[in-house]
Amino acid sequence: MKKMxxxxxxxxxxxxxxxxxxxxxxxxxxxxxxxxAESHANYNRIMLSPVLAGEQTIQDIMLxxxxxxxxxxxTLHLGKxxxxxxxxxxxxxxxxGMVAExxxxxxxxxxxxxxxxxxxxxxxxVVSFRDIRDVDAMLEASARYKHAVVIGGGLLxxxxxxxxxxxxxxxxxVHLAPWLMERQLDQTAARMLQxxxxxxxxxxxxxxxxxxxxxxxxxxxxxxxKDGQEILADLVVMAVGIRPNVALAxxxxxxxxxxxxxxxxxxxxxxxxxxVGECVAHRGVSYGLVxxxxxMAKVCANHLALLGYGRYVGSTVSTKxxxxxxxxxxxxxxxxxxxxxxxxxxxxxxxxxxxxxxxDNKLEGAVLYGDTADGAWYFQLLREGRCxxxxxxxLMFGQANxxxxxxxxxxxxxxxxxxxxVCGCNGISKGTIVKAIKEKGLFxxxxxxxxxxxxxxxxxxxxLVEQILASTLGGDYSAAPAAKSMCGCTEHTHxxxxxxxxxxxxxxxxxxxxxxxxxxxxxxxxxxxxxNYYLISTWPKEAAxxxxxxxxxxxxxxxxxxxxxxxxxxxMWGGLTNAGELRRIADVxxxxxxPMIRVTGGQRIDLFGIKKEDxxxxxxxxxxxxxxxxxxxxxTVKTCVGSEFCRFGTQNSTRMGxxxxxxxxxxxxxHKVKLAVSGCPRNCAEAAIKDVGIIGVDSGWEIHIAGNGxxxxxxxxxxxxxxxxxxVLEYSGAFLQLYREEARYLDRTVHWVQRVGLDYVKARxxxxxxxxxxxxxxxxxxxxxxxxxxSEMAAAPARKEFEVISA
Amino acid sequence: MTDWLKxxxxxxxxxxxxxxxxxxxxxxxxxxxxxxEVFALEDRCPHKxxxxxQGIVCxxxxxxxxxxxxxxxxxxxxVAPDEGGTVTFPAKVEAGVVFIRV
Numbered sequence: 001m002k003k004m005x006x007x008x009x010x011x012x013x014x015x016x017x018x019x020x021x022x023x024x025x026x027x028x029x030x031x032x033x034x035x036x037a038e039s040h041a042n043y044n045r046i047m048l049s050p051v052l053a054g055e056q057t058i059q060d061i062m063l064x065x066x067x068x069x070x071x072x073x074x075t076l077h078l079g080k081x082x083x084x085x086x087x088x089x090x091x092x093x094x095x096x097g098m099v100a101e102x103x104x105x106x107x108x109x110x111x112x113x114x115x116x117x118x119x120x121x122x123x124x125x126v127v128s129f130r131d132i133r134d135v136d137a138m139l140e141a142s143a144r145y146k147h148a149v150v151i152g153g154g155l156l157x158x159x160x161x162x163x164x165x166x167x168x169x170x171x172x173x174v175h176l177a178p179w180l181m182e183r184q185l186d187q188t189a190a191r192m193l194q195x196x197x198x199x200x201x202x203x204x205x206x207x208x209x210x211x212x213x214x215x216x217x218x219x220x221x222x223x224x225x226k227d228g229q230e231i232l233a234d235l236v237v238m239a240v241g242i243r244p245n246v247a248l249a250x251x252x253x254x255x256x257x258x259x260x261x262x263x264x265x266x267x268x269x270x271x272x273x274x275x276v277g278e279c280v281a282h283r284g285v286s287y288g289l290v291x292x293x294x295x296m297a298k299v300c301a302n303h304l305a306l307l308g309y310g311r312y313v314g315s316t317v318s319t320k321x322x323x324x325x326x327x328x329x330x331x332x333x334x335x336x337x338x339x340x341x342x343x344x345x346x347x348x349x350x351x352x353x354x355x356x357x358x359x360d361n362k363l364e365g366a367v368l369y370g371d372t373a374d375g376a377w378y379f380q381l382l383r384e385g386r387c388x389x390x391x392x393x394x395l396m397f398g399q400a401n402x403x404x405x406x407x408x409x410x411x412x413x414x415x416x417x418x419x420x421x422v423c424g425c426n427g428i429s430k431g432t433i434v435k436a437i438k439e440k441g442l443f444x445x446x447x448x449x450x451x452x453x454x455x456x457x458x459x460x461x462x463x464l465v466e467q468i469l470a471s472t473l474g475g476d477y478s479a480a481p482a483a484k485s486m487c488g489c490t491e492h493t494h495x496x497x498x499x500x501x502x503x504x505x506x507x508x509x510x511x512x513x514x515x516x517x518x519x520x521x522x523x524x525x526x527x528x529x530x531x532n533y534y535l536i537s538t539w540p541k542e543a544a545x546x547x548x549x550x551x552x553x554x555x556x557x558x559x560x561x562x563x564x565x566x567x568x569x570x571x572m573w574g575g576l577t578n579a580g581e582l583r584r585i586a587d588v589x590x591x592x593x594x595p596m597i598r599v600t601g602g603q604r605i606d607l608f609g610i611k612k613e614d615x616x617x618x619x620x621x622x623x624x625x626x627x628x629x630x631x632x633x634x635x636t637v638k639t640c641v642g643s644e645f646c647r648f649g650t651q652n653s654t655r656m657g658x659x660x661x662x663x664x665x666x667x668x669x670x671h672k673v674k675l676a677v678s679g680c681p682r683n684c685a686e687a688a689i690k691d692v693g694i695i696g697v698d699s700g701w702e703i704h705i706a707g708n709g710x711x712x713x714x715x716x717x718x719x720x721x722x723x724x725x726x727x728v729l730e731y732s733g734a735f736l737q738l739y740r741e742e743a744r745y746l747d748r749t750v751h752w753v754q755r756v757g758l759d760y761v762k763a764r765x766x767x768x769x770x771x772x773x774x775x776x777x778x779x780x781x782x783x784x785x786x787x788x789x790x791s792e793m794a795a796a797p798a799r800k801e802f803e804v805i806s807a
Numbered sequence: 808m809t810d811w812l813k814x815x816x817x818x819x820x821x822x823x824x825x826x827x828x829x830x831x832x833x834x835x836x837x838x839x840x841x842x843x844e845v846f847a848l849e850d851r852c853p854h855k856x857x858x859x860x861q862g863i864v865c866x867x868x869x870x871x872x873x874x875x876x877x878x879x880x881x882x883x884x885x886v887a888p889d890e891g892g893t894v895t896f897p898a899k900v901e902a903g904v905v906f907i908r909v
Binding site for chain 2: 450451456457520521522523524525528529547548549551552556560562564800801803804805806807
């Protein structure tokens with residue numbers, strides 16, 4: 001088959017990223033030709049500031065060198081500017097008359113710096129800060145001249161000014177607004193920044209309007225302002241903004257609205273022509289930061305590959321100033337419009353200022369100066385629109401103060417040395433991560449996970465990894481979009497899939513995948529178990545449970561160990577056992593030569609090292625119910641002795657625990673579920689770190705929910721106080737059923753409650769008696785008549801799953 | 808090269824599932840896709856030796872249950888960016904019977 005022709009106009013980060021994504025998923029679909037107006041291959045434009053400042057070289061910031069294009073069979077034309085698109089003939093033409101045909105055209109023309117229309121703008125020594133040529137011009141000027149004036153006190157202007165100052169020039173920053181970076185900073189933070197920069201030697205002229213650039217022998221010598229003041233200038237850098245480069249698209253009659261107008265699939269008005277990057281206007285918004293551009297690239301590549309999925313729906317962006325030694329972060333809207341509440345921490349002498357803007361219990365904006373360690377965390381809260389009501393008191397003091405710090409309490413990536421371990425699960429040090437980010441050109445936390453495995457296991461170090469990513473890239477990085485799809489197999493979120501299963505009564509995985517237009521024939525190891533759970537929890541007794549879509553532990557009803565053997569935990573109701581059970585356990589241990597017997601933290605006994613083929617016989621010999629220690633299911637109900645024997649006990653906690661366990665066992669859930677019952681507030685059963693923790697008091701029972709003793713310790717929150725054991729069962733069951741129906745697969749109760757808010761859960765379960773009863777009944781219905789998997793399988797004639805074939 | 812060995816009937820392997828075969832070359836994982844193709848691989852993940860036979864099968868890949876590496880059933884190679892491979896053995900289905908050559 002003849003390949004289609006793809007022509008890309010522009011050779012910048014967004015465009016080349018699109019090609020990279022395209023080559024990953026469909027390497028052979030197109031003959032690709034790239035026209036770049038610059039004479040360099042693809043480099044990291046956001047790192048021009050460190051190059052100017054002498055902290056990095058051009059070589060350091062190259063992303064794809066010329067060899068990369070050759071290796072991927074891409075025809076590259078450098079220094080060739082496309083000046084014409086003929087949409088009828090489907091050709092593009094360069095300035096010097098070269099013509100290329102296309103089947104698909106990708107516009108990635110970027111943006112142009114805005115040059116002030118003042119007299120003298122054409123003089124030598126007047127430059128913008130946009131590409132390598134500009135940097136070269138500035139470096140040359142810094143070697144020969146003294147006085148530099150930067151017009152524009154925004155992000156780019158300040159970075160340029162800092163670089164020129166480090167190159168030995170005397171630099172004045174001229175700004176029209178009353179304070180610096182007025183779009184990213186409030187006045188207080190801007191003043192602190194200005195003071196810091198002044199201390200380093202920069203000069204500032206605020207609220208100054210430039211009237212004219214004064215020249216002598218065709219080179220600029222001074223800048224004159226509207227108020228008559230004049231200052232010396234051998235070099236003038238215009239950094240007053242960028243404007244999408246739409247000239248080419250407009251000349252071809254493609255609809256533009258400030259930028260090249262594109263839809264959610266990055267197509268322009270002409271469906272054969274796509275556009276990505278700074279040149280586009282998506283839903284009326286143009287972006288100049290790398291994160292949104294890469295999101296666009298991904299979507300565009302999928303459509304170019306004819307896969308027809310993925311939509312770009314806009315981005316929330318954050319900003320970080322790349323001036324070494326200055327920590328500045330801002331995100332969202334912090335203008336403090338009506339209805340917004342502000343929390344401010346101001347320590348001008350200590351050089352720290354933080355402002356958080358909150359609206360309707362959600363973080364709406366954040367400005368951090370001096371201490372930006374929590375920037376990534378605030379940005380995450382902001383993007384996810386998380387309810388912050390419960391952590392509002394501590395919000396200002398950062399992530400470390402809400403008990404979710406990383407290992408060894410590390411929360412400040414910047415303060416860590418290269419040897420220090422970031423990911424305790426996979427043994428990945430900070431240095432390894434930084435190296436991978438630099439050498440492999442990683443931009444997202446997903447990239448880092450794939451290449452280094454850091455934060456890919458338990459995920460507790462994700463925040464740290466994100467910080468390292470942000471600090472290594474110096475500027476903005478590609479943060480994950482807020483509404484995440486279930487996995488790479490679908491664009492739908494967990495919630496959307498669940499709703500479809502419920503509303504359209506989907507009863508099998510193939511039906512669900514077909515209905516939701518799954519991209520892969522049978523999903524992946526991440527979405528299949530989730531779908532299986534959603535089906536059986538939404539349609540108990542109707543949807544088919546698919547063993548092949550369950551992780552091996554749930555398929556084999558035992559826990560796989562690193563050597564391929566399994567461990568077996570029989571159920572001991574409420575932690576109680578008897579001589580008969582213990583005798584049978586001892587006999588099994590002898591008969592199957594069990595190498596290790598452990599008492600678990602959940603008041604049960606774990607037999608290790610059982611061969612898979614022995615499992616059915618072990619279960620038959622034990623003659624005890626399954627402990628479900630292997631499942632996303634009700635695990636253990638831990639109890640203390642309680643009022644029967646304990647002199648402090650106020651309630652019969654053991655009995656309560658057994659009742660809870662006998663009612664809810666065999667319950668599958670989004671993740672494992674652990675319960676505990678203590679007979680008095682001394683809480684010997686550690687009920688405060690369980691998914692549901694019951695604490696007996698003299699007048700009844702307190703129910704606490706959403707605790708967690710795992711990766712990050714979370715203390716359970718008070719949920720309700722009830723009088724009777726029946727009420728304990730009903731309230732706990734209704735809470736668990738709500739969790740079963742609404743949480744995402746692999747959410748522990750704490751994650752789900754943090755997302756939806758305790759108030760919501762209380763409203764549905766505690767305040768609404770009718771709904772509580774309905775939830776509880778749905779749970780009992782789902783559990784009714786289910787069989788103990790061990791006795792079922794032990795009785796069944798030799799299950800093939802457990803047999804080994806000899807050859 | 809040795810002869811084809813008869814192992815089992817196709818329906819003794821679940822679709823999107825596997826069986827373990829004990830051979831003179833050690834444990835072999837025998838997979839069946841949803842298109843009824845069969846593949847035989849050494850039952851050993853190139854990462855840390857996990858039993859691939861216990862993984863979840865999707866398309867023509869299996870996900871190792873130990874640390875989630877994806878291995879291509881056809882070539883036995885780990886999916887990038889992971890690197891490594893596991894030994895594969897020829898496998899075929901004839902008249903509903905599964906054969907492998909070791």
